[in-house]
Every structure is written in structure tokens, then in C-alpha cells.
Amino acid sequence: MNNQLRRLRNARLENVEASSTLGASPSVNNYNPIAMINKEINTEECRQLLKKVDKMREILQMEKVSLPQIVVVGDQSVGKSSILEAISGIELPRAQNICTRCPLELRMKSAPPDSQDYATIRCAGVDELIINDLSEISARVVECTNFLTGNLVNISPSPIFLTVYKREIEDDLTLIDLPGITRTQVDGQSPTIYRDIVSLIETCVQSESSIVLHVIPSSVDFTTSESIQICQRYDPQYERQIIAVSKIDKHDKGIAEKLQGIGPGSLALLLGSVAVLNRKQEEIDAKVSFEEMRRREEKFFQTNPAFADVPKEHLGSRELIKKLVSIQQSRIRLTLPSVIEGVKEKIQMKREELKHIPIAILTETDTRFAFNEILRNYRTAVEKRVKGDYEIQSGQVAKTFDPTARDQWDDRIAYHLKMIGKCTSAEIKRILSTFSSPNQGTQMLQSIEENYGGGLPNFPSSNIIQQLYQPYHKQLETPCKSLVVWVEQYMTSCLAYILEKVIPAEASYKLPLSRELNKVIKGVIENSRVKCMENVEQMLKMEEKVFTVNSNYMDIFKKLQASDKTQSDNRTPHDVLIGLQAYCSIVQARIVDHLSQLCEYWFIRNGVLLLDGKLNTEFTPAELLKWMKEPPLLEQRRANLRRSIDTMERALVAAESD
Template sequence: MKCLQKVGKSSVLEALSGVQLPRAQNICTRCPLELRMKNIPFNQTEYATIRCEGIPEIKINKFSEIMKRITDCTVQLAGATNNVSSKPIYLTVYKKDIQADLTLIDLPGITRNPIDGQSKTIYKDIVELIEHYIKPQTAIVLHVIPSSVDFTTSESIQLAKKNDPHCERQLIAVSKIDKFDKGIGEKLQGIGPGSMALKLGCVAVLNRTQEEIDQNIPFDEMRRREQQFFRSNEAFEGVSEQYLGSGQLVKRLALIQQERIRSTLPSIIDELKKEIKSKKSELKQMPPSVTSEIDCWALYADLIKKYREIINARVYGVYDNDTQLKIETTDLSRTDARTQMSNDRFDERIAFQLYNRQKDCREKLHNSFTHFFSSEYQKRVLELLEENAGVALPNFPSFSIVERLYRAEQNKFRKPCEDLIESYTEYCKVVLIKILNEVFVEETSYKYLIIHKLTDIILRAIDESEERCSYDIKKMLETEQRVFTLNHYYMDAVNKIKQKYQEYNNSIKLNQHTKVPSTFMINDFVIDVSSLSNEQQAALDVQIAMTAYCHVVEKRIVDQVSQLCYYWLITRCALVLDSKLSSAFTSAVLFEWMREPIDQQQKRENLKRSIHAMEKALAMGQNA
């Protein structure tokens, strides 16, 4: 955050953090102050930490000491005069009433004319310092500008425009709002003279008066007074609440921070990964939470056993209450609820979900075949019979014709099979990792380390099984190049059609003056045998053969590809994952991770919060 001097910057920072910061007549902030605000549960004690170069981290139990500690760090870095330093001070505040975790960097205000004790190059030094922080595209610039000032002429705005000419990463905290001019409502919304229509907008903040500071009015009371000020003042009637109050400013900053993390990938992700790795390495070096390797191994073995049992139950169709159909009678009918649950293709009902994917494959494969009894297909067959003239006896088609027609169909088999493999693999990855996270549900210091490692093992095992499955299915499809079957379905279908055709001819002879239906259905396909010439009868024989044989191939492929997917991804992978996971760590490694003496709990909790926050940010960035 970068602001001008004497514009209520301290009040804005205090309103955001809930702690009192140093104030001075001339230049107040003489070093970059990295202020991190962390929300903590109500059962924990509030505190702060501060450090800088030359002063190791100090824990502050009384917030009233923060001003003195900041002053000490400032003197350490910038001296006792009024000079500035580019070296930062790191202040982290852990409070119960913080609305959102935020990180703000308070920079020195711009000073054009040096005063006693300041360098003659103070203006140049401050500008260079500010530009160093606002130049990165990841930086968001929060200007603190009094309500009565023309926003467009603000020096901080002009400086920020050099690195952000379109003002896409700037917003204004409008301070000293009690001294507003006419039209302040429109000005906050980027309308009218002196306003700026910033992409990130403006938020008005009510500063503490000197009397309120002297009386040490609590920040909770100040927020109440701020809300009352905006509600009771006619100038703000009709102005959306998103433009009014320090609470809205915190929300705006938190939202911007989240969106900025998403938009600055992949550099932010890389930095987060490095920081997470560093924090996890530090966490790993802390003593685990158990007292012996035997206890450690027993706990881990129980977790892996639970994981195995859940997977086995889901594979064999045993679902607990959490995965059963939940019907909300007030909102959904019984049928609607069941339909909604069935549409969740990634729930834990493994047997049910795999069966649905197999049905999808069967449908795709079935729909991929040509309509063999269409007039267009008959024309194609007649063309091939004509080409075959002189090769075989009349009305006795060559086997090569069937092979040529079948080859055109065979090219369509691969896509449905590949889709089934991909669907199986994607589902297994999602559901097996989901179950793993449910098993390791307790928040422990070792949870993320172990899950991270086990996730790698699970995904690698699934990828290996997918590769082997794909290889076997490729070989299986290669065997389908040969036209061959001993399946009785083929001859049954052929004989039934010919029998129907013979019955039709006999009916014609017996009922010469009566119209006899020439269309009939056998095994899901409709056939019209009326007025067939000799050539068309020969073509019909080929069409019958193609239809019957492709139905055989369809059933054969669906069964085989389903069996192979199940064998490699379930039987040889999901159902035996526990053996891989059980050998993932040595007892010594587990013992090192899980042991945890009482005097290390506070440090562990701090690290865990930091890791959790960064992993949450990383997940948000990766899912954006």
C-alpha cells in the first residue's frame, strides 16, 4: 500500500488492522512496513510478532507495545533522524476480530522538500522505494486520499500511472470523509469533477479524531460510529454500501487479493510452491506427535486399513449413510432427488459409477456403426457387388466385400474405447484422492505431508495401470481386424431374417390378392424385403451379414474393454493400493513426522496455519 503524508493513512491502517500505529508530525513511515493480518479462533490468545534486519522476531503480547516496537525497528534500520530506509519491517498481527487475512505494505509518503536530518535526495529516495514496490504486476496500489482532494491530481496517482497507465490495479481509500465536499456520493462512484473511475473503485473511511485517539476509543466502537456516520448523513443516501466503511474496504482488499493470486499464474504458483516446500520442510523437522515408532506405525497402519476397507466397500456396492440418496422433501420430489444424485458422476459409489461408464461406452459404440439397412448403404453394397462381377458366381458375394465393408466400421471402434479408459482413469483419480482426504480428516501436523506423498503414489499407480490397460485394449482391437466369430448370435440373426424373408415369399404366393406386410423387425433392426431384384437380394445377404456380425463385435468389444478397464484400474490398482501405501514410508520417517512435544505446539500451529493458507491459495490459483 502506498500513500501520501498527512492524509489519514495511519487511521486507515489502524481501521484495517485493529492496532494502533505510530504517528508523527512530519514523516511517520520511514521504512516499508509489511503488515500481515491473521484471524485466529476465539479460544486462542491474541498476539503479534515483529522483526527486521538486526532484530530477531519478537512476540508481542500487548498490542499497546506495537508502536514502541515499530519505532525501535525504524531506528534500527533508518537511524534516529528523519531519513528513510528501503529495508522492511515485518509485523504480523494475530487477532480474533480480523475480517480477512490480508498483507499490506505501508510505504513512506512522498516528501519533496527535505527537513532537518533528512537526505537532500529524500524525494528521489522515496520515489525509487515506492516504484520498487508498485512496479511488479502482482502489486495492488491502495491510495489514501482525503475526500476534499481532486483524485486526478494526486501525486501518488500520477506516480502509480507510470507503471499502471490504465489504472487497473489501483484503488482509493477516501480518508477524512467527515470533511467531504458537495457531490461526494457521486465522487465515490467515479462520477463528476475530481473523481476517478478506477476498475477497483473507491471506499470511504472515517478517520479517528485526535480526541478519540486521546480517549483510546476501541476499534469496535469506531466501526460502529463509522457505520452510524454513513447511515445518518444525507450525502450518502443512495450510495451502495460497497463504497462505505473500513469493513467494506477489508472485503474489497480480500477479494482483490484472491483475484490477483488467480490472475498472476504461473509465477505466483511457482513462488507459492517454493514457500510451501520451505514451510513443510521446517514442519517436517519438528518432533512428531507420538512417543514411539510402534505407536506411530500403528496409527498409520490403521489409517491405511480404513482407506482399503472404504475402497473395497465402494467397489462392491456397499455405501454408508454419507453416500446414500438424501431426499429433501421440502424442495425435491423422490424422483428429482434420485435424478440429481445419479447425475453426480464423481461420487463414491464406485460400482454404480463404473457401470454407468460401461453403458456409455456401449451406447457410443452402438451409435458409431452405420445404419446397414438404409438405402444409401444398399447402394454402396450394390456398387461393390458390381465391382466383384467376374470374381465370384452371380448372387454369391465374395468374402472380400464383407471385409472391405467391415474395415470401414472397424476404424470407429477406437474412440469409444479410449473414452472409456479416460473416463475410468479420471474417475479413479478423483474418487481415490477424495477418499484419502476423508480418511486423513483430522487436522494434524503430518496430514499434508503424508497426503501429498500418498497422492503422488496413487496418481502414479493409476497412470501406470492406464498405460497397461491402453496397451491391452490396443492389442484387443488389433485382433478385431479379422472377421471371425463362433457366437451363435450371428447365425441366429441371419437365419431369423432369412426365415422371415421366406415366410414373406410364401405369403405372397398364398395371398396373391391380399397385401402382405413386407417390413419386419428382428434383433432391434427393421428390414424391408419388398420387391427385391436378384442383385438386391444379394446385397441384402451382405447387409444381413454386416448387421449380425457388427452386433457380435459390439457385444464382444464392450465386454472385453470393460473387463480390461476393471482389471487394470480396479483389480490391479484400486483394490491393492494399500500395499503400495503401506510401504511408502519407513517407521523412522513416520516417527520423525508425528512426534510432537508440548513446547513445540505453538510453533507447529503457526507453521500449519501458514501452510494451510498457502495451499488454499495455491488450490484457488490452480482451479481458476
Template sequence: MDKSSRPEIMENLIGAINKIQDVFNALKVPNSIELPQIVMLGSQSTGKSSVLESIVHRPFLPRGSGIVTRCPLVLQLVECKMDNRKYRKEENGTTEIQEWGEFLHLKDEIFSDFDLIRKEIEDQTDRLAGNNKGICHEPINLKIYSPNVVTLTLVDLPGITKVAVGDQPEDIEDQIKKLVMLYIENPLSIILSVSTANTDIANSESLKYAKRVDPEGDRTLAILTKIDLMDKGTDAMEMLSGQVIPVKLGIIGIINRSQHDINENKTIDEQLMDEKAFFEKNYKEIAHRNGIPFLSKRLSELLMNHISDSLPNLKLEVANKLSDYQKLHDACGEEVKDRDKIIVGIVTKMTKFFSEIIDGKCTKKITDVKALCGGPKFRRIFDELFTVALIKIEPELSIADIVSYISNNGGPRPAVFAPENLFNNLVKEQIERLREPALKCVENSYDEMGKVILKLVKEQHVLARFNVLEKKIYTVLKNFLNDRLPAAKEATNKLINTELSSINTNHPDFSIEAALKEDTYKSVKIEKDAEIIEHLVKHYFPIVKKTVQDQIPKIIMHEMIKYMKDNIESELLGKLYKENQLEMLQESEENAYRRENAKAMIKALKVAKETIEEIELGY
């Protein structure tokens, strides 16, 4: 069965959207999701208030000069039918349908006196927007139950104005413009543009606004007021027939009560009869599609069909936002109840993650594909930077210097053998040159560990809640690293000093015979001795260099990297438990606000999700 042939289901659509709208408005976040809605806008004195009162069949809106509507008014109309018991009131043998209003900000309070509804709108406007005639974006939600209305919801916006009057703010035009655009930019909004027929329609401010966001007029419906006040000899036939205004949802003419009518206590029912008579007399061919009754029915049908068409996308948006806010809430974390549990949990997670980074098993976003981090970076420091630096260090020897040294260490007669200490001294000079790149490797590893610590702390999103704890953990880890740097340097220097302390000519990889066989010496004796010593140094030095190349990375791993990996948990727990836990786990006001806001949004979105699912089941 076509949905449009099931009016009770279609009316439930509006009720369902109203329910969702109420939930979000109660959170004071009316534009959290884009809902199908009708937005009414027009310049001051175009008769917007009179149109609304005619639709409701009751005078209930504040009136006066200047901008009277200073907050969005979300008006939800609910038709009270005789066959629904909850709307019926039986008294003295007669049955009548009740009629009343309810405000979202005054729960459980019923307004059966519409003068009191007007008064509450005025008071709530002052509470929200102040007394200086300024504008407020926070809406007033009013629900009216009546047998004289069709089920319908629309948003009435402040009248468009260009000049500040009286005590209005100087930027009143910009304030209203921002508010209007906020509502009509929503692609799910049907724009109800109110203009007067007795002025040049080309200058209609409401139509100009509508055209900015809906240039083809696909979601704009125009209302023409004051048709009865047009100059003699003119009529609105071309405009009402759609030949002037480019809107696709229709143009509907309305006859409102004039101020004289209001002063003379002319009722809305009387005005509706006069309106009907006016159109039948002056616009007989199109009378059936003009006037308040037709407008009400048309708006209700438009809204119901619009909601029906929008449901799939609305359902998807609600699901996506629910997922987003759930992630936000998870990131914010729950309120702190067990401080020990939180600290131990953070430390345990960081310890595990630290090991993953060092071992090269990290699969989280901390691994930047454009830059090495942790284990892979240490491998590069050891295997590339340090090794390359060592390869470049070749013995710096001069035959002339060696000859001079031999000559200066001899007596009046030439020495039979070259002095042994010359070989030792020359080797030690070359070994000392290995100290700088070895210590540089320690420093590079220290710098990389500092980066690992920083990223490790920043990756723990839960720490964003606790600024003091985050800083404390970073300080503990950085101090821990700083304490290990001297140990790594000391071990490095000790290795170099150990090699300097004893030149081991009995090393299995060092052979004097092999060194001497590599060349044929043709020099006179002293130069031959110098060349022999040079060759011996060149054979011994690579042995020490190989040892240093092998041992320095092991020293760094033992004294710094692995030591921290094995002791990070005990170090953190030991230091953190000496601190004031209450102070450390004091979360930021921003995080607390984000968590509470996310919690409220999740609750509202779940209601929206359930409501949409109920609608789908109803089909």
C-alpha cells in the first residue's frame, strides 16, 4: 500500500521527527543533526505572526513594533482527534476535545490559556536573548494540541530587518542573517518564504535569502500576504499562478487579520470565512488552492513526504554520528573512580607498547611510514651511521714521521731493531680516533630514545585527560633516560680505554709474518723499519675497529635501551606512587565537558536511532 494512503502512519512521521527534535533541543544543540523541517522567514510586517495564528486558530504570539520574535520558535502542532481518548474530556454528559500548549523548557506544565502561552514566549525570549532586543540562536519549543490544527511542525525565525531601530544592536542585520542561514542552509529544510503582494515581489528579502541556498526553488514554498490590500485595478493572479516567482513547491495567497480587525476583536474563525469569500469572489479559478486551510494541509503533506524521503539518509547520518560520538566518549574515558586501576592500566599499556616499538613490532599509528622509529631506527644508527663512520677511519701514518721517530729514539749508533714502543704508540693514536664516533653513536641513540619516549607518551590518548599525569610520566621517563646516558658513555669509554691499555700482538687475527710477506722492502734499513711498522699498525688497527663496531651497539642496548625496556614498569610505578594521585588524575575541564557532551549526544542519538527504527517497523 502506498504510504501516502495511510494518513495515521504519515502523521506519525512528524511526531517521530518532533521527538528527535525535542531530544536535541533539550541538549541545547538544535543543529546537531540535519532534520527535515519547515522554516518560515520573512521581513518585518509581512504578516508572519498572523499566518501562524491563523494556522493554529488562536492568537498566541507576542505583538508589537520592531522585532518581536528574537529566538527561533519551533512550533509543533498536534491534531487532537475525537476518536483518541487521551484528547477527550467528558463533563456533564458532553464530550469536548481538549486544547492546550506545552513548552519544552517547562516540563509537566500545561497551558490551556493561550494568553499565558503568549506571556511565556515573551518571558522566555527575554531570558534567552536579554532585554536589549538582541537575537539568540537557542530556540523556544512550543507544542500545541488542538482539534483545529493539522499535524505539522515549523520553525518561525525573527523578521528580517536591515536597519537597527531603538535599542536594537547595531549589527542586528548580521545577527539575523547568520541565524536565518543557519536554518535554511540545511538541505532538509523546506523554506516557507513570506512576502507581501502589495509591494514589489522582486525586492522580497525572504525570497532573496531562499534563492541563495535554493537557486532552483526546489524546496521553497512562497506565501503571499496582504492580497486584499493591493492597489485597485491590480491583482495577484500572475504571482499566484507561478508566472512571477520561480518556486516549485507552490505559491499560496493568504488574507490575514488587519490591526483594525484585531482591535475590533475579529476572531480568526471569522477571518477565515472572510478569506474564503474573498478568494471565491476575486480568484474563483484558484480559490481552492489558496487560503489558510489549504496552506495548513499543503504544509503537512509536504513535511510528511519530505520526512519519508529523507529517512534513509537521516538513518545513515544518525548511525555515523553515533559511532563518532562513541569514539569521542571512549577517548575521553569514564570518570575517575579507581585511581590505582587507572595508573596501573596506563603504565602496563605503555610498557607493552614501549617493547613493541623497540622490538619493531609496533603496528599503531605511531609508526610513520615516512620516518623510521624505535627498533628500525636503532638498527640504522648501528648498521649504517656508526659503521660508515668507522669505515672512513683509516690509519693516519707518515713514513717520514716514523723515520724521524726512529732516528730520534736512537743513540750515537743506529739501532739494530726499531723500538717496540713506537708500534704501541702509533696503534694507540689510531685507537683513540675511534672514541669520538663511538660516543656519537651513544648520543644518536640517546636522541632517538628521547623521540620514542615523547611519541610513547603522546600516543596514550587517555593521558590527554590528565595533563599533570602526562607531564609527570614524561618527566619520569626522560629522567630515567638521562640517568642511563652516563652509564652508556662510561661503558663506551671503558671499552676504548681497555683497548688502549694493552696492545695484544698475540691476537689470533694478528700475524706479524703475514704482514711482512705482503710487501718487498727495497729501502735502506731505517726506512725499511718504518715501512714494517706501518704495515703492522695497518694490520692491527682493523682488529680493534671490528671489536669496537661489534661492542658499542651491545653496550648501548645493555646500558640504555634494554635496561629501560626491562625496568620501565617498575620505574614508572615507583616514581608515580610517590606523587599525589588526586592531583595527577585531576582531568582538564575541557575533557570533562567533552565527555559529558558526548554522553548526552550518545543518549540523544540512540533515541533518534530507535525512533527511526520504529517508523520503519510501522511501514
């Protein structure tokens, strides 16, 4: 068995050395934690490091920033207070039920040899109090606890800061004592007391910068401890956990192996475990001093045969203090630089978040300023898109334009108006090109022959040409009016999209203001559609009569005539058909151009580009203030961000100061 213990100790020392938690491993018999770390651990530099961390933790207690810390956890009544008393040499509150009901940050500081021992205590809502008589500490802790919890049974996550300055303290050390885990609810206690305590513990232990000091009685199976099971979820390899074995005078058989992580009920922790002798009630009543208790503790381990083969590092409160000090300094050196960088990153993120919160709007003047800014941005955005000044993405270029696919519409106004014009032109061309189809051409030639009447054979009546053209002209109404309707729908959708982009996303008034503005925008676009439709109807009315003075007509006619290979004694019907074909080419270009001009005139020049002026005069200052006034929640959010930034900046000053 002794050989097995020796091998385990050597293996643990190698692991500790590899993890940089302790320094070079000495022989097992001469084990000394102080010798295993850098000699600077007791220097002023190390004290200043701990002081900075303590200050940062206090400043950042309301922020989600994880700092290097040692938290003390355990079930209710397992001797946590006794362990802390043995470490600190001061009396702490004791009770039958939950003794610690809010986090107690216990800071132990070395005092100069020529000074008096004293302590300070404070918490949220209670100013710092200097305690010159250390026997009063317990009463002052109870007072702060009751102030924070409001009664004698519930808990609070708000911490108490207790700093003890004693001449006998060799190494500065900070521990955070958390409420003991209890499942039994007492009178007046919250029904969620168990869940509240577990949640508080989880919050403190889940960070990798936290070291967990479990307090577990010697007679208890370490693996069944609830605090161990909670921490295992966040540290499954047991790399950040250490056990203070309490009530060692009631140990069971096999305690030597158990302390060293061997055998039933033990845990092989990287940081190990240390046994501590608690003060008994009769010793408390007899006011046995902590110095005397340490002498009794040393004698207990020296004279008890159960601990004869247990290495010194596992025995006594002095060894526990040394181990905790070395772990604390090592953890601070390892994690503090990354913590500082993390705080800087959080400051930058919060500044960005604050920058994206709209300016405060509390008066009509504030409202007018913000509203005018929105209108300026809106007009600029719309004008760019009308001119075609936008980024073209490769995915957009590859897509085939489909006017019916509303889900593919975007804010490229110039592009969409051009493409719908092309689609309309293609549809008009399809309607008018039926003159040149073989079947239709044969029928038209026959119709021309039959309707000459008494006219000259080589000079057909103009009525015949008009009659031939009229059925096709009537078909032009659908694509022309459909174009106007499509432009109305697209512009309404596009302008609403652009408006959504220019109103700040975080603005509390985004929904009510955009709803009112879209009503006006929709009204303007509807009016543009009505005016444009009236002009389209007039255009179609004018186009009923076959008429053109366009010189291109004869050029097209001659080209078509030259390409016509028809052999006939009577060329007149064929020339009439060719003339209609040439005329339809002129009509197609004329109508498409006219439609495009009408849409640009009514929807763009007399619609979109006049919107900001319309919107600027549509609402009274009182109406705008009603929609845009900042709600209290947004004001609180802005204040919280500023306070958070200020808090973290103060923490950085504390961390980076000499």
C-alpha cells in the first residue's frame, strides 16, 4: 500500500508541475508548497496583483466578467465556517440553519508589525465600517446579511466585502464563501431556496478562472457530495477543485488513502485535498484561541496513527493556506491578462451597441431633428436607387427577371423599371407581330382583296388599313395598363423596404412611424398611378388612328418590301400588309417610349422625388412626438450601457495602475 501511495503522490506532483499551478516538485517527505512556487509569492508585487483583482471584482460585481477567484462551497452544516475561521483566525457567524446567506468575500491582508489588527466591512447600501475589535466581526456580518436578505432565512446574491488586516497573516488571500446547499425549507423561507443556492453556486464556479474549495466532512463519500456533482458539470476533469476535509476527528477507516485520492469514497483531484481540525463547541465556549487550535491541530495529526503515512501537504490549516495562496497567485498570473483583454473587448462592444441606439427624443425639437435626419437619409437612398447607384451582387446578375416573382424584387429601382419596360415591349411586339405570321398574312390579303370596293385597284382605301389595325390595337390596352399597375405595386413595396432600412433598427418608434409614413407613401404612389393611367388611356385613344410622320417608316417599309419574294400580278395587297408591318414597328417603339416617359414622370419626378417634401409637411410636431418619444425602457437601456462602460473602464484603471 505504501508503494501505491508513493506512486500516486509522485504522479500528482508531475501533473501539478505540468499544469504550472505549482513549481518544481521536491521530494515527498520534504514537500512544501511555498518552495514549489516562485519566491515572489510573498513580495509586494504579488500582494498588488491580488489587490487589483479584489478591486476589479468589487467594481465588476454587476457585470458578466469572470475574474480569478477561490469560491468556498459545500452542503449546509459541513463545517464551512470552521474551515474559514481556521484559515483567517477570526470568528464568523454560526447557526443551526443556513449560516452564510449571501456571498462573503473574505480578504485576508498582512498588516505591518507595528500596527493594530483591524477589519473593514461593507455591502450594497451599507457604507464601509472599520472594526477595531475583531470579536465584533461576526455581529457586523450578521447585520449586513440581514440588511441584504431582508429577513433571517432567505439568501441574496449581493456580496458582503470583509477585509481583515492582521499581523500574523503571512500571505494575502481572498476567499468567497457561498451559502451552504440545503434542501429543507424552513418557515418564512422562499420555496425556491434550494434552486436559488444552486444557481448562485453555478454562476460562481462555471468560469475557468474560478478555483473551487469544497468543504466535505471526513466521514462522507467525496463522490456523493452535491457541490462536487454540481462542479463536475463545469470541470469534469477535476482540474480546478480542491477539498478541505472537515470534522477530521470523526474520520472513518481508510482516511489516509482517501486524503490522497485512493480507495472508496475518494477523488483524485489535481489540486488534492487537505484535512483540517474543526473547533468543537466546547472549545468555542471555552474561547480557545485560534493559535492554540493550530497547536492542537498539529499535535492531533502528529499523534494519530491514522495519519502517520500521510504526506504533510494533506494535513492542517497551515498547509491549506499555503496551497490556496500558491493556487491563487498562479491562477491570477495565468488568467488576469486575458481577463483584462476581455474587459476591453466588452467595452468596445458596448460602445458599438450604444452608438446604434437612436438619439434621445424627449421634446418636439428632438423629434423634428430626428425626423428630418430620417427624411434626408430616405431621399438620398431613393435618389441613388433611381439613378442606378447601388451595389450589384453576382447572384442578382445571374437571375432572370420575372415580373411576377415578388419575392425576387429588390430596391434597384432603375433596373426594375428598365426590365419591366423590356417585358412590356416584348408583349406589345408579340401582339403586333401577328401581321407577319403566315396564316394571318393570308387572311389579311384575302380581306384586302374583298374590301377594295369601288376604289382603284392599286390604291386601297385608308379605311381598310384602319380596320385591319384596329383589332390589334385593342389588345395593347392590357399590357400598357398592366405596366402601370405593376410599377405601382413595385414602388409601394420598394419604398416601404427602403424606409425600413433608413429608420434606425433600435428605434422604439420604428413601427408606429413607419406605419404612418407608409400610409402617405402609398397615397402618393396611388395618386401617381391614377394620373399615369389617365395619360395611358389618352395615349391609347390617340393611337387608335393609324398615323405617323416618322421618316423611319419608309426605310422599314422599303427593307421589308425588298425582302418580300412574293410573285404576284397585283402587288397592292402585299404592299398594304408590308406597310402595316412597318407601321407596327413604329407603334411599338412609340408606345414603349411613351409608357416609360409617363411612368418616369408620374412615379419618379412627381412621386418618389417629391415624397420627402410631402412627408415633411404631413404631420404636426405633436403627432411626431407622440410616435417618436423615447420610452422609459430605452432610456434605461442607454443609461445601463453608459454605466456598464464606465464601470469596466474604472476596473481597467484599477487593473493597469501601478
